[in-house]
Amino acid sequence: MSSSVVLLWVPFFFFVSFILASLSAPFLPADNVTLFGDAFFINNSISLTKELNCFSSSSTPTAAAAIAASSSSSSSGVGRALYVHPIRFLDSRTNTPASFSSRFSFSIIPSPLCRFGDGMAFLITSNGGYFSLSDGYLGLPEPLSTQDSFVAIEFDTSFNPSLGDINGNHVGIDVNTIVSFASVDSVSQGIDLKSGKEMTAWIEYRDAEKIIRVWVGNSPVRPPRPLLVAQIDLSRHFKEFMHVGFSASNGPGSAGHIVNRWRFKTFGFIPSAIPMDAAEDGDCFMCAPENSNAKRNPFDLHIGSLEIKEMALGLGGLTAVVLAMIVILIIIFCLIRKKRLGIRRSQEDQSCRIQTAPMRFSLAEINSATMGFNKKRIIGEGASSTVYQGFLPSVGAVAVKRFTQTNRIDYCSDPFTNEFVTVGDCLRHANLVQLIGWCCEGNEFLLIYEYLPNGSLDKVLHKNIKSGSSLTWEQRLNIVLGVASALTYLHEECERQIIHRDVKASNIMLDSEFNAKLGDFGLAEIYEHSSITREATIPAGTMGYLAPEYVCYGVPTEKTDVYSFGVVMLELATGRKPVDDDRSVLLDWVWDLREKGTLMLAADFRLMGRFNRVEMERMLMVGLSCAHPNHKKRPTVKKAARILRGEAPLPTLPARKPTPRPQHSLPEASQRIMDLGGDDENPSLDDAPWMTPRSHFG
Incomplete structure (x- = not known):
């Protein structure tokens, strides 16, 4: 045994002795x-x-006062x-x-x-x-x-x-x-x-x-x-x-x-x-x-x-010494191994958190940046917020999300808190809108995001349906793959799984080069990957993008996000809205063309044939597969992206659109909570133990 090893063991022995001596102390x-x-x-x-x-009489104190001390001076x-x-x-x-x-x-x-x-x-x-x-x-x-x-x-x-x-x-x-x-x-x-x-x-x-x-x-x-x-x-x-x-x-x-x-x-x-x-x-x-x-x-x-x-060790003498030495050796070995194998990754994670930690801005700074929240600066409006274009000298162009004011004076409103907690926890990805800062003063709740000059996908795609397309086929395919990358990150690569719950064209932003960035996490839900139960919620989102099982049971999962992603794919391929002005449903229309054997007629006419037919077929087929009425038949977003890139075969679809029979999509370990009984492929809604009473749709 080398001298250096002996030097390590000598203090180690005294260290163990010190711990064992401490263990004998009373608790x-x-x-x-x-x-x-x-x-x-x-x-x-x-x-x-x-x-x-505080009894003024000699009444016997209640059990709640049993721990009370004397009211002496x-x-x-x-x-x-x-x-x-x-x-x-x-x-x-x-x-x-x-x-x-x-x-x-x-x-x-x-x-x-x-x-x-x-x-x-x-x-x-x-x-x-x-x-x-x-x-x-x-x-x-x-x-x-x-x-x-x-x-x-x-x-x-x-x-x-x-x-x-x-x-x-x-x-x-x-x-x-x-x-x-x-x-x-x-x-x-x-x-x-x-x-x-x-x-x-x-x-x-x-x-x-x-x-x-x-x-x-x-x-x-x-x-x-x-x-x-x-x-x-x-x-x-x-x-x-x-x-x-x-x-x-x-x-x-x-x-x-x-x-x-x-x-x-x-x-x-x-x-x-x-x-x-x-x-x-x-x-x-x-x-x-x-x-x-x-x-x-x-x-x-x-x-x-x-x-x-x-x-507290129930062992004594030599057994206790040996046990303590083994435990401490294991701890030391694990610490050394973690330090060697993990320090680089830990430093990178630490760097990520430092670089992406949102900054706090004063209300005066945001007022100045948006010209007093001038109406001419509005670039987007939603149910709970309004988005303004602004300019901060320390950052540059920004998008300021102003949440609806309330009469409450507590710290943060619920939509603000939900989005801040979700996005602020180091969500760093090239296809996610990056949070720059925030402001909470009085009744003002503000989130400051990076500004994306080409705005939202829905405004670009549906700007003028009668004119030529403003998006090329290559840009559309790149947008789909960008959104797929973002959702894969949220579903599989984050420390905690994030279900977006509101994937739609208006929440997909485009940078100066028309790269997609998924935003608006106001409805997002965070889950531990090991979670075996998920609570039902009142469904919220936009009609046309919502999975049928989510509308019925109110349980969001990654498969409900996959459904919305499939609708976005069909929207990009066809240039049509999920629910058109004449109430026609995009998904039904595409399925009808497939049943007639004329699926390629679904391609956006504004492209004037300037697209790759193989890639167009893939996008239409994958879109239908992702928006399958049965959540079990939907691929993961990662698999859908592989098919779009030609790395996996086309999905197998039935000749006709399946009849929607919504099924819950809880994790397998939680199915006992909402077991519908009967045939798994054809569950009876009459056997369902409960239904969501109402829904909130945008």
Whole structure:
């Protein structure tokens, strides 16, 4: 054995001994968390405040007041719980800021006959030794010196207009001040902070994007959409070491602010060591394992910037030593292997996020860019937004998407949030419209996209149906392949699968060289690739592009996008709209020509025969195949593109158009949810357990 190997094993042995010695320590909450003010431990949880009994009589307190502490004069009304060790948020050697992710379960329990307390907050502060135990303000620090800073996610249950509160039941983001710079009405999103029920919150900040996201749910399963999304550069507020924990206050009211479980993780210092998609799990600062009989609140060791979660071992002596050595060797081997094989890809992903992170613009900048949202600058209008052409000196020509104003004063409207979350998460592809920036001020919700001079496909294709075509056959084929590339990316290549739900000609934009870029993600749905269930929604979109099973059952899948893509293909090949002014349906017309053996008569007459007949036949056949009434007969978008390029044989189609018998297109593991029964090829709609009651169409 070489001397270098021996040198590695010597510290490794002492390292194992140190861990085993730590494992013998008792698993007590006090090992993890330091309490301040009114905070106290109760049943392996933390109560941040002392709940007061407001009964004026000698009546017996209810069960809700069982955890209440005495209403003695010693109560300050403010409590905090901070993780016992400071955590590194800034690498002083490289000046690299950390990203972080946290998950915790909490409940706010009211006191009988008392008004609610102020609420609670997840807190990151640079000064763990400074506390203002004055009543109110969630126990957050008073105005700090320039050397100190804090970031808080508040769960506010009181209404204080002087602090800019939108109501008495909201979630907000505070930075160095108790006045939130972004907040959202939680009740409108189905979350009642005053319900007394246990809720789970997820908080994630990714420095590469400069975006913080907050999810809140009534179950341990994270909701598909964040409750609150905001863009801010927190690295300017990070010190090298920060304290992490919770803060709450009762003010003139009373409530128990309970934290039950808590996980936290910083990541980003060593990209290959901590995958981005694994950041949510984090290390257990105070949590209950899956086995309810196991001990709770394990102690976490912090060695440099890495965190090693302690495990309760039922083994002793030599067996424990050998087991620990094997586990640690595996961890070290995996880290080295990941670093060697994955660091280049991680750096490229990091570069992608830095380059594509949307910028925040002020309303004054956007007003100037669009000449005060001048009507002459309008280049597109939809159900929930209007698009303006603008010019920003720092960027150049842009398209500003202005969402419909409402009387609400919370942070973001739903269509805005959905599109921002979908497109802003590093969707980088040559055939997707790129998001440049955003603006949220007052009631204005704005997304700033790259400007595409040739506008939307529908306006170019149907500009003047009686004149000669403005698109050559080569351009049309290139557009179809571009859209196919974009959809393949969304369906198969993204970290999470994205169903667009609104693929149509008006959402396909054309650049200066008539290359296609798919845009408008206002209806998009994001799914984990491993998801086994999908919720039904009220179908939304444009008639003529919607798959029959989606209209009936409201379950969007990649096959519903394939159907819309097929209609777009036929639209480009024929030059006709999906539903013409005389109510004739494009799909029926093309099928009718195929049945008569005259399919090539469907080719756009404005091309005047200037097209490749083999390629035209492929596009018409693939279009019909993608828009097949039975979703099981549709190819994937990737396979459709291969056929269009001549890399695969033409699809086999029946002699006549199949009779539409809509079938659900849930993943196979979910078919038990909507099993129609009977013959799979000929299901009876009468046997369906439910039908979507209504639809929203554009």
